[in-house]
Amino acid sequence: MPKLLLITASSPEIRRVRRARVLNFQQITMPYLASRVSRNWEVVHVDEEAGEIDWRIDVDVVGITFHTPSAYHAYSIAARFRSRGVCVVMGGPHVTLLPEEAGQHADVIFIGEAEGLWEEFLQSFEEGTHLCVYQQTSTPSLENAPQARKELFHRRDYTNGVLFATRGCTNRCDFCTVAVMYRHQLRKRPIAEVAAEYASFDGDVIIFWDDNIAADIAYAKELFRAIAPYRKWWSSQASIHAGRDDEFLEAAALSGCKQLFLGLESVSQQSMAEVHKGFNRVEEYLQIIERIHAHGIAVQAGIVFGFDHDVTGIFEETLDFLEEAGVQNATFNILTPFPGTPLFTRMEAEGRILTRDWRKYNSRDDVIYQPKRMSVEELLGGYRYANERFYSLRSISKRLSRSPVQLWWTLPLNLAYGYQWNRRRSTPPERERRNSSGAGVPTF
Numbered sequence: 001m002p003k004l005l006l007i008t009a010s011s012p013e014i015r016r017v018r019r020a021r022v023l024n025f026q027q028i029t030m031p032y033l034a035s036r037v038s039r040n041w042e043v044v045h046v047d048e049e050a051g052e053i054d055w056r057i058d059v060d061v062v063g064i065t066f067h068t069p070s071a072y073h074a075y076s077i078a079a080r081f082r083s084r085g086v087c088v089v090m091g092g093p094h095v096t097l098l099p100e101e102a103g104q105h106a107d108v109i110f111i112g113e114a115e116g117l118w119e120e121f122l123q124s125f126e127e128g129t130h131l132c133v134y135q136q137t138s139t140p141s142l143e144n145a146p147q148a149r150k151e152l153f154h155r156r157d158y159t160n161g162v163l164f165a166t167r168g169c170t171n172r173c174d175f176c177t178v179a180v181m182y183r184h185q186l187r188k189r190p191i192a193e194v195a196a197e198y199a200s201f202d203g204d205v206i207i208f209w210d211d212n213i214a215a216d217i218a219y220a221k222e223l224f225r226a227i228a229p230y231r232k233w234w235s236s237q238a239s240i241h242a243g244r245d246d247e248f249l250e251a252a253a254l255s256g257c258k259q260l261f262l263g264l265e266s267v268s269q270q271s272m273a274e275v276h277k278g279f280n281r282v283e284e285y286l287q288i289i290e291r292i293h294a295h296g297i298a299v300q301a302g303i304v305f306g307f308d309h310d311v312t313g314i315f316e317e318t319l320d321f322l323e324e325a326g327v328q329n330a331t332f333n334i335l336t337p338f339p340g341t342p343l344f345t346r347m348e349a350e351g352r353i354l355t356r357d358w359r360k361y362n363s364r365d366d367v368i369y370q371p372k373r374m375s376v377e378e379l380l381g382g383y384r385y386a387n388e389r390f391y392s393l394r395s396i397s398k399r400l401s402r403s404p405v406q407l408w409w410t411l412p413l414n415l416a417y418g419y420q421w422n423r424r425r426s427t428p429p430e431r432e433r434r435n436s437s438g439a440g441v442p443t444f
Ligand code: SF4
Pocket: 168, 169, 170, 171, 172, 173, 176, 177, 178, 179, 211, 212, 239, 263, 277
């Protein structure tokens, strides 16, 4: 029986960030990919955020998926298996956006979505006729998509309920890899199939791993009605459109939505226009958040610092707003132009990309481009200020007393994040980086 090892690769630096998170959900790419492997293959999955690779494992094929900051790490894994003559296959966002680079480190690469081509590769591997490059030229249908193989999930607790209903997004935000990866298209799984997978989880907490659950409002409402009878709790990412439709919010709340991760990005309208996300109208943010709260749904704000219109006052202005709005949670990111995105192309043309060391494309510890209206140090300092202030006891009490939505879990979560942030701050990333990988391409 041929044996396949699937690896969700995560560099030591990214693992440090992810493991510091209070909530860290199951990754699903590989369990979904495994569901398309014929049962005459034995399949093992290692998610490096949860487990270690067994280097003595005897396998025929190793498949690796990774994001840009873990690229060198993934390449080092590939080199180690290839030196033993194992066929290494790579796919995922970085491979799709930079296939020529990835192709130098793998026997086979997948450009774009793997569905259909993946089955073809495995069949031809067995016959000894496989190709080196599989490029998706069509848009695979999501109908009859098999459910993810739960036995390959690492999480066995309440966080292991993960699935997706839609893929992609029709918007064209300049910084977004999703928009490029899926060519600005949105595809939807049949609602009955999503509901069946949703119902199949033992736990009562579900994460929709969608890029934007509000990408098709009518579809979303129908989906919410279909999953409501299962009486589970769920959360997902959503664009601002989610908060403009009371019927959407009502159906979401009735179906068990407890939190939406809202892509606010910036409180600067000019910044939103600059990256083609002008549909985010800053003047309505407050009203939208109030409306979401009115349905008993907590808000996790996605915030990005470092747009070209951002000046040093943006950090304080953002925190003032988040406190005024009583936002329960927030994720702060430093703007990162990922290769392949329109933002990267523009900044490269302007000579502002400071490094192509992919390890630094982490959106948290490093600034990889020259900001326009502040220095690199000011941007890094502002990012730290935002986290420190947001998770201070003063801010937690201000925000959660203003909007005591889902207080029983948002309060302990905020306190835990505050604790984790302070712990992480006390471990300087530079020192860790020197200890873990040395110069150049890191060894595993
Ligand atoms: S709305 Fe969100 S998912 Fe869609 S393109 Fe913009 S950033 Fe990407």
